[in-house]
Amino acid sequence: MRGRSRAMAAAAGIIAVTLTAAACGGGGSSSSGNSGNTANEITVRGCTPQNPLVGGNTAEVCGGNMLDLITRKLVHYNVDTAAPELDLATAIDTKDNQHFDVKIQSGQKFSDGTPITAKSFVDAWNYTAYGPNGQQGSYFFEPIEGYAATQCTDDECKAKPKAETLSGLKVKSDTEFTITTSEKVSNLPVRLGYAAFSPQPEAFFSNPDSYKTKPISSGPYQASSINDTDYVFTKNPNYQGKWAGKTDKIDFRIYNDPSAAYTDVVANNLDVTDIIPPDQLVGDQWKSDLDGRNGTKPQGVIQAFGFSPIDSQLKNVNLRHAISMAVDRATIVKQIYNNTRTPADSFVSPVVQGYKAGACGQYCEYNPTEAKALYAKSPGYKGTLTFAYNQDGGHGPMATAVCNSIKNTLGIDCQPKSEPDFKTLRDQLNKRELKGIFRSGWQMDYPSIENFLAPIYAKGAASNDTAYDNPKFDAKLAQAAAAPTEEEANTLYQEAEQYLVQDMPAVPEWYDEAAYGWSNRVENVKTNAFGVIDYASITVKSS
Amino acid sequence: MVSYTIRRILQMIPVLLGATFILFAAVFALGDPSAGRCGQRPCPPGYIAKFRAEYHLDQPLLVQYGYYLGKLFRGDLGTSFYGNPVAHELAIRYPTTIKLTVIAILCEVIIGVAAGVLAGIRKGRFLDNLVLISTLLVISIPVFVIGNLAQLVFGVKLEWFPPTAGQGSLYELLLPGFVLGALSVAYISRLTRNSVVENLRTDYVRTARAKGLSNARVISVHTLRNSLIPVVTFIGTDIGSLMGGAIVTERIFNVNGIGNFIFRSINQKDGQSVVGAVLILVVVYLVMNLIVDLLYGVLDPRISND
Numbered sequence: 001m002r003g004r005s006r007a008m009a010a011a012a013g014i015i016a017v018t019l020t021a022a023a024c025g026g027g028g029s030s031s032s033g034n035s036g037n038t039a040n041e042i043t044v045r046g047c048t049p050q051n052p053l054v055g056g057n058t059a060e061v062c063g064g065n066m067l068d069l070i071t072r073k074l075v076h077y078n079v080d081t082a083a084p085e086l087d088l089a090t091a092i093d094t095k096d097n098q099h100f101d102v103k104i105q106s107g108q109k110f111s112d113g114t115p116i117t118a119k120s121f122v123d124a125w126n127y128t129a130y131g132p133n134g135q136q137g138s139y140f141f142e143p144i145e146g147y148a149a150t151q152c153t154d155d156e157c158k159a160k161p162k163a164e165t166l167s168g169l170k171v172k173s174d175t176e177f178t179i180t181t182s183e184k185v186s187n188l189p190v191r192l193g194y195a196a197f198s199p200q201p202e203a204f205f206s207n208p209d210s211y212k213t214k215p216i217s218s219g220p221y222q223a224s225s226i227n228d229t230d231y232v233f234t235k236n237p238n239y240q241g242k243w244a245g246k247t248d249k250i251d252f253r254i255y256n257d258p259s260a261a262y263t264d265v266v267a268n269n270l271d272v273t274d275i276i277p278p279d280q281l282v283g284d285q286w287k288s289d290l291d292g293r294n295g296t297k298p299q300g301v302i303q304a305f306g307f308s309p310i311d312s313q314l315k316n317v318n319l320r321h322a323i324s325m326a327v328d329r330a331t332i333v334k335q336i337y338n339n340t341r342t343p344a345d346s347f348v349s350p351v352v353q354g355y356k357a358g359a360c361g362q363y364c365e366y367n368p369t370e371a372k373a374l375y376a377k378s379p380g381y382k383g384t385l386t387f388a389y390n391q392d393g394g395h396g397p398m399a400t401a402v403c404n405s406i407k408n409t410l411g412i413d414c415q416p417k418s419e420p421d422f423k424t425l426r427d428q429l430n431k432r433e434l435k436g437i438f439r440s441g442w443q444m445d446y447p448s449i450e451n452f453l454a455p456i457y458a459k460g461a462a463s464n465d466t467a468y469d470n471p472k473f474d475a476k477l478a479q480a481a482a483a484p485t486e487e488e489a490n491t492l493y494q495e496a497e498q499y500l501v502q503d504m505p506a507v508p509e510w511y512d513e514a515a516y517g518w519s520n521r522v523e524n525v526k527t528n529a530f531g532v533i534d535y536a537s538i539t540v541k542s543s
Numbered sequence: 544m545v546s547y548t549i550r551r552i553l554q555m556i557p558v559l560l561g562a563t564f565i566l567f568a569a570v571f572a573l574g575d576p577s578a579g580r581c582g583q584r585p586c587p588p589g590y591i592a593k594f595r596a597e598y599h600l601d602q603p604l605l606v607q608y609g610y611y612l613g614k615l616f617r618g619d620l621g622t623s624f625y626g627n628p629v630a631h632e633l634a635i636r637y638p639t640t641i642k643l644t645v646i647a648i649l650c651e652v653i654i655g656v657a658a659g660v661l662a663g664i665r666k667g668r669f670l671d672n673l674v675l676i677s678t679l680l681v682i683s684i685p686v687f688v689i690g691n692l693a694q695l696v697f698g699v700k701l702e703w704f705p706p707t708a709g710q711g712s713l714y715e716l717l718l719p720g721f722v723l724g725a726l727s728v729a730y731i732s733r734l735t736r737n738s739v740v741e742n743l744r745t746d747y748v749r750t751a752r753a754k755g756l757s758n759a760r761v762i763s764v765h766t767l768r769n770s771l772i773p774v775v776t777f778i779g780t781d782i783g784s785l786m787g788g789a790i791v792t793e794r795i796f797n798v799n800g801i802g803n804f805i806f807r808s809i810n811q812k813d814g815q816s817v818v819g820a821v822l823i824l825v826v827v828y829l830v831m832n833l834i835v836d837l838l839y840g841v842l843d844p845r846i847s848n849d
Contacts, residue, residue: 048807049625052625052626057590060580136586136590139584152589209626212626228632228635255707256806257795259795260797261797263699263707264706267698267705423580423812462584
C-alpha cells in the first residue's frame with residue numbers, strides 16, 4: 001500500500017513538471033531579461049501618459065519624459081547647469097523685452113520629412129493657445145499679445161473666442177518670426193525651452209488624433225511603436241541638432257508601480273529607473289542594492305506649506321514666522337527622507353539662475369526660542385491647526401513630522417489632515433475650502449527665478465493658492481520683467497522675494513533631489529535640472 | 544435545465560444594471576477628475592471645458608448614467624481618458640489576465656489536489672501534518688508579502704524567473720501565476736483532503752476494496768471522483784474572482800492585465816474605464832457561477848436544477 005501511494009505521488013509530480021514545461025515552451029520566443037543583450041538599445045521605466053504625446057497638451061511627468069525625446073525647441077537647457085542654449089533658434093533678439101525677433105536654422109526637418117519653418121512654430125503656438133482646443137499648455141502663452149482674445153469667455157466655452165490666433169505672433173519668412181508680448185517679459189527666451197513651445201508639422205493640424213499612435217517628431221528620437229506595455233522610440237534620421245541620441249532605440253516599459261521597475265533594475269532586467277521607492281530610501285537600502293549604479297541630483301522642485309487664505313487666525317505675520325521657525329527641517333529631512341531632500345533657505349530652487357542662498361534668512365531656520373518669542377507676540381492659534389496633504393503622494397509621515405515639530409515648539413494643536421488624493425486636495429484649493437495649512441509642491445516649468453515667484457504668488461495667478469496679494473511684490477515683478485539684462489532682472493526678482501519672506505504666505509520646507517538607478521549594462525545616466533533623465537545621452541557599455 | 548438556464552440569464556440583467564449604477568455612482572462620488580490633471584496648477588478653463596464636455600462631466604449623475612447606458616446598449620463601453628475605446632483597452636489586456644488565471648488555476652489544481660489526496664490517504668501522519676501546517680502558513684500571509692518575497696527570492700536573488708512580467712509571455716507569468724494561485728492551493732488541498740478522508744470511510748469504498756480492486760483504482764476512480772465535487776465548485780468561483788481580484792499581484796509583477804488597468808483608472812478617476820472593466824468582471828463572475836451550478840447537476844445527479 002505504501003509503495004503504491006508513493007508511485008502516485010511520483011506520477012502527480014511528473015504531470016506537474018510536464019505541464020509546467022509545456023507552459024514555458026509556449027512563450028519561449030519572447031525576450032525577457034536583458035542579460036547578455038549587447039545591442040545598442042536600452043529599456044527605461046515609463047508610465048502611461050495621460051494624453052497622446054502632444055507638446056502643448058502635456059503637463060505630467062509620464063508623457064513629459066517621452067516628449068523630451070521627440071520635440072526640439074528653440075532653446076535647450078544645459079543638462080548640468082540648466083542654462084538655456086540656442087537649439088533650433090540661431091538668434092532671439094529684443095531691444096525692449098517686449099518685441100522679440102526669432103531666427104531659426106534653415107533646412108531642418110520633422111520626422112515625416114516636412115520642413116521645420118517659422119510657420120511650424122506660430123501655427124503650433126496658436127493651436128495650443130486657442131481656448132476651444134482645450135490644450136493643457138495654453139497658459140504658457142499668456143504673456144503673448146492677444147492671448148485673452150483667444151480664450152473662452154464662459155466656463156462651458158459656448159461662445160467662440162474673438163480671435164483664433166495670437167496677434168503677437170507674426171511670420172516674417174521661413175526662418176524668422178516675431179513675438180510681441182503684452183507686458184515686458186525679460187526672461188521670455190528662457191521659457192522657450194519648454195515642450196509647449198515646440199513646433200508642429202502641418203500633418204498635426206489636419207489630424208491631431210493620429211498622435212495617439214504615431215506622433216511626429218522634431219527631436220532626436222521618433223516614436224516607432226506605441227502600445228499598452230511599451231512606448232518605443234528609435235533615432236530620428238531627420239534630426240540634425242547637437243544633442244543626438246547615443247543609443248539606437250529607447251524602450252519605455254510601462255510600469256504602474258515604481259517598485260516593480262526598481263526591482264527590475266536591481267535584477268538588471270531594466271536599464272534605468274527615475275524613481276526610487278520611498279521604502280528603499282530607508283537606511284540607504286537602495287545604495288547597497290544598486291552599488292555603483294545610482295545617483296542623486298538637485299532638481300527644480302520646492303516643497304512648502306501654504307497658509308489658508310480663509311483662515312482668519314493665520315493672518316498674523318508673527319504667527320506665520322513663528323510656525324516657520326518651529327519646523328525642524330534638518331531633522332525631518334534626515335529622518336523622513338534619508339537626506340534625499342535639502343532644507344530650503346529661500347523660496348526659489350538652487351538649480352535656477354537667480355537663486356540667492358539664504359534669501360529666507362532666519363525665518364527659514366529652526367529656532368525654538370525665537371519661535372516661542374514671536375508666538376508670544378502674536379494672538380496665537382486657538383483650536384486645531386490642520387495640515388492638509390494628499391495621501392497618494394506618500395506625504396503622510398512628513399505631515400505628521402511637521403505637525404509634531406510645530407506642536408512641540410509652540411504648543412499649537414497641529415493635526416495632519418489627509419485628503420485621499422492629489423485631485424481632491426487640488427479641488428479643495430481651487431474652491432478655497434481648506435482651513436489651516438496645506439501642502440504645496442512646485443515643480444518649475446523653466447529654469448528661472450521668476451517661475452518660482454510669479455505663478456505662485458502674483459495677484460490672481462493661477463497657482464496662487466494662498467491668495468497672496470501684495471502690490472509692492474507685484475510691482476517688483478513687473479519691474480524685473482522689464483529689466484534690460486538678466487542680472488538686473490534677477491536682482492529685482494530677489495528683491496521681490498524679500499516681500500515673501502516678510503509676509504510669509506507660505507513656508508518653504510525643502511528642495512527635492514532626483515534619485516535614480518541604472519543597470520550594469522549602461523552608463524552616463526544623469527538627470528537635468530527638471531529631474532528628468534537625459535535619456536539621449538545614455539550609452540551602452542561596450543564590453 | 545434549459546428553462547433554468549434561461550431564467551438565470553434573465554436574472555443577470557437587473558444585476559448588471561444595478562452593478563453599473565452603483566459603480567457609476569461610486570466613481571462619480573470620487574469628485575471632479577479634471578482637477579489635478581495639470582500638475583500643481585489648476586487646468587486652463589478651455590481644457591476643463593473640453594474635457595468635461597467630452598465625457599459629459601458637466602451633467603448631473605443621472606444624466607451621465609443615461610448617456611452611459613445609451614452607449615452600452617449599442618455595445619459601446621465608452622472612451623478612456625486617453626481617448627481610446629474602453630473595449631479596445633480591455634481587449635488588449637484580457638489575454639494577459641486570462642493567461643495568468645489559467646496558470647494560477649493549473650497550479651491550484653495540480654498542487655492542491657495532489658497535496659490534498661496525499662494528505663487524505665495518510666491522515667494523521669507526517670505528510671498530512673506537513674500539508675496542514677504549510678497551508679496554514681500560506682493562508683495567514685497576505686498576498687503582497689508572498690508576492691514581494693517570491694519576486695525577491697526567485698526573481699532577483701536566484702534569477703529563476705524574470706522579476707516582472709511586463710511583456711506578458713507565459714514564462715514571465717509563471718511566478719505571478721503561482722503567487723496568485725498560492726492562496727487557493729491552500730484551500731483546495733484542505734477541501735480535497737477532508738473530502739478524501741470522508742469518502743474513504745464510505746460503504747462503496749469498502750465494497751470496492753472487498754472486491755479486491757487495487758489501491759490506486761480505489762483512490763483514483765472511486766474516491767477521488769466523488770471527492771472533487773466541492774473542489775470543482777471552488778475552482779469555478781475562483782476563476783471569477785481571479786480574473787478581477789489580481790490587482791495586488793498584477794501590480795507587484797507589473798502584469799499588464801485588467802487588475803492594473805482598473806487600478807490606474809481608479810487613480811485617474813476615469814469613470815467609464817472603471818465601470819467598463821468591472822462590468823466585464825461582473826459578467827464573468829455571473830457566468831462562472833451559472834456554469835458551476837449547472838456542473839453540480841452533471842457531477843452529482845442527486846442535485847437537480849429542474
